[in-house]
Amino acid sequence: MSIRDTLLALFVMVLWGANYVAVKLGVSEFPPLLLITLRFAVVAVLLVPFYRITRKQVPGVLLLSFTFGSAHFALLFVALKMTEAGTSALLLQLGVPFSTLLGVVFLGDRLGVWRVSGLLVAFAGAAVLAWGPNVPAIGPAVLLVVSAFFWAVSNLLVKKVTDVSPIALTGWMSLFAVPQCLLWTLIFETGHIAAIEQAHLIGWGAMLYTAIGSSIVAYGLWYWLLGRYTVSQVVPISLLNPVFGVLVGAWVLGESIGPEKIAGGLLTLGGVGIILWRQAKKGAA
DSSP states (O other), rough: OOOOHHHHHHHHHHHHHHHHHHHHHHHTTTTTHHHHHHHHHHHHHHHHGGGOOOOOGGGHHHIIIIIIIIIHHHHHHHHHTSOOOOHHHHHHHGHHHHHHHHHHHHHHHOHHHHHHHHHHHHHHHHHHTSSTTTSHHHHHHHHHHHHHHHHHHHHHHHHHGTSSSSHHHHHHHHHHHHHHHHHHHHHHHOOHHHHHHOOOOOHHHHHHHIIIIIIIIIHHHHHHHHHHHHHHHGGGGGGHHHHHHHHHHHHHHHOOOOHHHHHHHHHHHHHHHHHHHHHHHHHOO
């Protein structure tokens, strides 16, 4: 990768790392399911008028709106209400080993010794994080793990909608996710009007950041890089995403970086790194 494109990839990691902090700030002023509803609404308004999908493409995008929208993101936002941004960023890396396991079950992929080792190391790191002092209860950890699982499921499903451009997929998936998340917030949350009326500039700014900075700008740049380079060149850089999440969480929110978070984070990222390395070698073979 050129120096410019490497810097762009690092910029995307900073945007995604800071997104965990933005969500933390947002859920301090909005109920989490209301926040994700507003986020999807903004993304849909900004993208859907400029991109079209066919009737044949609707079922795949609609299915993704369930797994990626009202499952992965909704659970992530709820969990971030109760736990740290940095810990959440690290636990969500379990999406990579989950994707590997789903590939074995549904796509017939084979696991070698290295990838099995990566799976074990990543899950061991998650266990250290989940039972460390940075997670106040097992509930948030479970929500994050389930959120990571639905991220992995979405990665499997997105292979079936390759005829939709990534930006169009982001916009229409967000549009279909709005009524789902709106239903969840109306059922499980209260005080919607009061939250909207009393929200400060930082709350609205955090919501707009998650919609524009993290979703439209970051994903737009990421997909552009994937179009210029091989997956094995670009994807390993995503390991820096949780690193920036931990660092920004410590800087902005004053979150601690204790030995459990360091040990669990290194184990998780190490396991994920082994999996990505082997998948890159397999793709290059």
